[in-house]
Amino acid sequence: MVASSLRLRDVGKSFPAPDQPLTRRPVLETISVSLQAGELVSLVGPSGCGKSTLLRLIAGLDFPDSGELLVDGQSIPGPSAERGLVFQDPNLFPWLTVRRNIEAGLAARGVLQQKRSEVKEFMRLVGLEAFAEAYPHHLSGGMAQRVALARALINHPKVLLLDEPLGALDAFTRMRMQDEVLRLWQNRRTTMLLVTHDIDEAIYMSDRIIILTQRPGTIQQIIPIALDRPRDRSSSDFLSLRSEILELLHFAGNRRSEVTA
Amino acid sequence: MLQGQKISRESQVTGGGVPSDEVRADSAERYALNAQQRKHPTAALLTVPAAAALALGIHLLAAKSEPPNESHTYTIVLGSFFAGAIVAAVMQRRWPALQTRMRRFRPLFTVGVLLLCVWEMITSGFRMLPLPYFPSPAGVVQNMINDRGLLFDSTWHSLVLLLSGYLLGVVAGLVTGVCIGWSAPARYWGMPLLKVVGPIPATAWIPLAMVVSPSALISATALIALAVWFPVTMLTASGISNTRASYLDVARTLGANSRYLVFRIAIPAALPSIFVGLFMGLGASFLTLVVAESVGVKSGLGWYVSWAQGWAEYGKVYAALVIMAAFFSTVMTLLFKLRDRVLVWQKGMIRW
Numbered sequence: 258m259v260a261s262s263l264r265l266r267d268v269g270k271s272f273p274a275p276d277q278p279l280t281r282r283p284v285l286e287t288i289s290v291s292l293q294a295g296e297l298v299s300l301v302g303p304s305g306c307g308k309s310t311l312l313r314l315i316a317g318l319d320f321p322d323s324g325e326l327l328v329d330g331q332s333i334p335g336p337s338a339e340r341g342l343v344f345q346d347p348n349l350f351p352w353l354t355v356r357r358n359i360e361a362g363l364a365a366r367g368v369l370q371q372k373r374s375e376v377k378e379f380m381r382l383v384g385l386e387a388f389a390e391a392y393p394h395h396l397s398g399g400m401a402q403r404v405a406l407a408r409a410l411i412n413h414p415k416v417l418l419l420d421e422p423l424g425a426l427d428a429f430t431r432m433r434m435q436d437e438v439l440r441l442w443q444n445r446r447t448t449m450l451l452v453t454h455d456i457d458e459a460i461y462m463s464d465r466i467i468i469l470t471q472r473p474g475t476i477q478q479i480i481p482i483a484l485d486r487p488r489d490r491s492s493s494d495f496l497s498l499r500s501e502i503l504e505l506l507h508f509a510g511n512r513r514s515e516v517t518a
Numbered sequence: 519m520l521q522g523q524k525i526s527r528e529s530q531v532t533g534g535g536v537p538s539d540e541v542r543a544d545s546a547e548r549y550a551l552n553a554q555q556r557k558h559p560t561a562a563l564l565t566v567p568a569a570a571a572l573a574l575g576i577h578l579l580a581a582k583s584e585p586p587n588e589s590h591t592y593t594i595v596l597g598s599f600f601a602g603a604i605v606a607a608v609m610q611r612r613w614p615a616l617q618t619r620m621r622r623f624r625p626l627f628t629v630g631v632l633l634l635c636v637w638e639m640i641t642s643g644f645r646m647l648p649l650p651y652f653p654s655p656a657g658v659v660q661n662m663i664n665d666r667g668l669l670f671d672s673t674w675h676s677l678v679l680l681l682s683g684y685l686l687g688v689v690a691g692l693v694t695g696v697c698i699g700w701s702a703p704a705r706y707w708g709m710p711l712l713k714v715v716g717p718i719p720a721t722a723w724i725p726l727a728m729v730v731s732p733s734a735l736i737s738a739t740a741l742i743a744l745a746v747w748f749p750v751t752m753l754t755a756s757g758i759s760n761t762r763a764s765y766l767d768v769a770r771t772l773g774a775n776s777r778y779l780v781f782r783i784a785i786p787a788a789l790p791s792i793f794v795g796l797f798m799g800l801g802a803s804f805l806t807l808v809v810a811e812s813v814g815v816k817s818g819l820g821w822y823v824s825w826a827q828g829w830a831e832y833g834k835v836y837a838a839l840v841i842m843a844a845f846f847s848t849v850m851t852l853l854f855k856l857r858d859r860v861l862v863w864q865k866g867m868i869r870w
Contacts, residue, residue, distance in 0.1 A: 316771050348764045350865045352786040364782070365774035392863045412772060503558030 260294040260442065261339070261401070261415035261449045262379050263315065267324035270310055271473075276448040283473035288324070288477060293346030294415075297442055297449040299459035301506070302477075308452040316342045316449065328416065338366050341409030344408050345421040348399040349393035356366060356389040362411040372411075382441070401431040403437070410441065417442075419451045423458065431455075435462060439486075444467045456502050460495060461488050468505050478505055519660045563607045566624055569631040570600035576635050577656065580643040589642075591663050592656035599631070630844025653833040658840065661833035668822065673841055676807060676815040679735070680849070683742025688796065691747040694797070695754025699788070700780055705759075712751060720745035721809045722801065728814060738810035745806040746799035752794030790864065793857045800853060804846050819845070 268288040284307040292298055300308050313319040314326060326333050349358050355482040360376050363369040380386050383403040393401055402422055409417060419438070423431045425499040439462055442449055452460050459466045466480045480502065484494055502517070574596045581589035609615040636656055640646045642654035653661075661667065697704040698712065720741045731737030761784045769783045785792075811820025819842050826834035 312769075316767075317765050318770065336770035336773075338771070340771065342768065342771040344764060344768070346764065348762075348768045350765060350783070350786070354863075361769070361782075362772045365769055365778050367775075367778075392865075394863075408768075408772065418771075422545040460577070496687075 259415055260446055261329045262294045263292040263416060263448060263450070264327040264330070265290050265315075265324070266327070268314065268321045269310070269323040270307065270319070270321050272310075272312060283308055283418060284474050285314075285321075286473045287423060288474070288476060290479065292448055292450065294448055295446045296464050297451065297462060299451045299453055299466045300469065301453060301456060301459050301464040301466060301502070302474060303471045303506070304454075305472050306469045307418050307474035309471065312342065312420050312450065312452060315416070316340050318342075321324055338362070338412040339414055340416045340418060340510055341412060341414035342418045343402075343405050343409050343420065343422045345424045347393075347398075347405035349396075349401055349404055349408075351393050354390050354392055355385055355396070358393065358404055359407045362408045366412065373381045375411060382410070383407040383437070398426050399434060402426065402434065406438070406441070410445070410447075412491075413445075414447060416448045416450070419449060421452050421454060431458070436487075438462070457490060459496050460484075460502070461490060466502065468502065475484060480505075526806055544660035562624065565628045567600060567603040567607055569628045569635075570596065570603050573631050573635045573638070574600055576638055577642065580638055581656065582653070589656040590660075592654075592659045595659055603627075642709070650830055650832050655835065657833045658836045661831070662840070663836040664832055665837065669819075669837065669841060672817060672819045672822040672838070673845060675815075676744075676811065676819045676845070677821040678804060679738055679811070679815070679818060680742065680807050683739045683807070684746050684800065686739065687746025687799060687803065688750055690743060691750025691795065691799065692754055692792070694747070695751040695792075696780065696785065698751065699758025700753035700784060705755075709755075712748070712755075714749040716752065717731070720806045724810070724813060734810075734816070737808075738815050741810055742803050742806045745802040749798035749802060750795040751794070753791045753798070754788060757791025757795075758784045760791070761787040789861060793861065796853060796857075797850075800850060808842075 259379075265288050268285060269282040269283065270285045274280050288311065300311065302308055309415065310319065314321050315328075315333070317333045317340065333340075349355075350361060353361060356376065359379055360369055360373070363372050363376070377386070380389060383406060385400060385403060385407070386394065388400065393404070396404065402425075406422070422438075423434050426434060428494045435458060438449075441447075451459070451462065460482055463482055466482060468477045468480065470477045480498070482498065484492070489495060542571060574593075577589070577596055581593070598617065606616065606620055610620050637655050641652055694708060694712075698708040699705070723741060723744065724737075727737035727741055728734075731740065765783050766779055766788060769779055774783070803864040807818070808820035808823075811818040815821060819838050823835050823842075824837045826832070826838065
């Protein structure tokens with residue numbers, strides 16, 4: 258498994274304002290950060306600060322107005338299977354069974370025939386062999402999100418972008434899924450960029466946490482998490498990091514406090 | 519479905535889903551039927567045979583005023599229905615599949631047979647309606663038997679014309695619908711054309727079709743195709759352009775090219791809407807078929823109806839209408855079956 262490094266230089270993005278179509282409103286400004294290959298970095302910040310926009314830029318689904326995004330030193334021409342994206346809504350294709358949803362990753366690239374044998378492996382990886390022939394609407398939220406992960410991972414992406422993938426799950430399922438994502442990351446050593454609202458999740462999982470300011474989003478601070486893995490959510494180091502980050506987010510102007518502490 | 523039920527039960531255990539609507543509706547129905555069954559076990563069994571016996575009695579009384587050769591066939595039809603109802607009532611005790619079927623259809627059959635009784639009473643019974651416009655059911659059945667050769671031939675011609683026109687219209691509608699739904703230039707140029715030309719009923723083109731087409735059959739096929747084309751195009755285009763953007767985004771990050779996006783994402787996502795268009799098109803095709811056959815084409819059920827009307831043979835008109843009803847509803851049922859098969863992934867998500 259090869260991972261990619263990621264380099265963002267002065268990235269800015271604006272969108273037309275919904276009420277005044279002629280003015281453009283900046284969403285992201287002067288974002289500069291580098292991710293090493295195989296690093297797991299979280300992105301937290303108040304809602305509307307452009308976290309999801311940043312992921313879409315890296316995925317190649319949108320293009321920046323200014324600055325550049327480099328993957329392994331190359332700029333991003335458009336979406337590619339090398340940068341997988343998983344949303345909060347699993348977005349499984351409802352007309353395909355679980356098996357065929359996972360196969361879709363291969364079929365989209367036209368390599369299903371050569372790599373069909375991997376499908377079983379990925380189904381086992383996310384523990385869904387028993388549901389291979391079920392349709393997505395029969396699945397619970399956690400199962401559906403595991404299928405979405407498998408579908409993205411089967412292409413062996415060098416960067417995996419996760420846009421609040423566990424946000425819609427209940428607390429227990431979320432904690433279990435956090436461990437699963439970590440296990441997948443440790444096995445495959447993909448570079449991961451995780452958008453989350455959950456500070457505990459960010460501390461539990463990441464090597465570094467990027468804190469964005471309110472819109473237009475700029476990088477307020479980058480906090481390295483030096484705790485040993487597996488991490489203990491109730492250790493004193495964990496808790497002091499948590500209050501430190503909460504403090505920072507408070508300064509980021511997040512009075513509505515959407516952040517779950 | 520069995521598998522589906524099993525899974526939804528399991529996901530309930532893990533805290534996820536709720537039982538699907540269908541499962542709930544099924545058990546409600548079963549409960550209602552059980553209650554009914556407990557109340558009148560034997561009386562309920564006898565409703566269909568009793569209705570058939572009543573129909574037979576009324577028919578034999580009313581037939582005294584009719585020429586015997588007119589009523590003979592209908593006597594046999596009612597007699598065999600009566601016998602069939604008795605056999606079914608006896609057999610259902612041993613055969614559970616028949617029992618559930620009979621339970622569901624018993625009220626429908628009973629009322630249907632009673633309506634035949636009413637028809638017979640107001641026609642040949644009390645002569646409340648003028649002849650030849652309102653023949654008795656016996657007369658209609660007799661006409662159906664007497665003219666079976668020509669009726670079969672007409673049905674066959676209608677079927678061929680309907681299918682060729684419908685399939686042509688569906689193929690054309692799918693192609694234009696996908697183009698208009700997917701590509702912005704096609705939408706810009708195609709949509710105004712569709713909005714202006716589409717709403718004109720296909721039958722309004724008949725004068726033009728008669729002038730330009732070498733044969734009535736070809737112009738009828740083209741008219742049916744046109745009638746089908748409009749709704750299929752409209753609903754395909756709307757289904758395609760309403761494809762959830764996130765499905766397309768996901769597919770693109772999986773490495774999909776635009777062919778995959780159109781054929782493997784947009785079209786499957788649009789299928790529920792496409793089927794609405796197929797159903798609307800089928801209705802339009804029936805209408806256009808009958809009109810085209812009665813004004814230009816010299817064969818088919820539509821032609822048969824206007825031809826029989828010309829001779830004031832209303833028994834034949836009704837015979838053809840009965841066959842038309844059976845024919846069109848069979849075609850409709852087949853399309854429903856196709857949809858159930860293609861959209862099996864919606865089962866439990868949407869109540870049909």
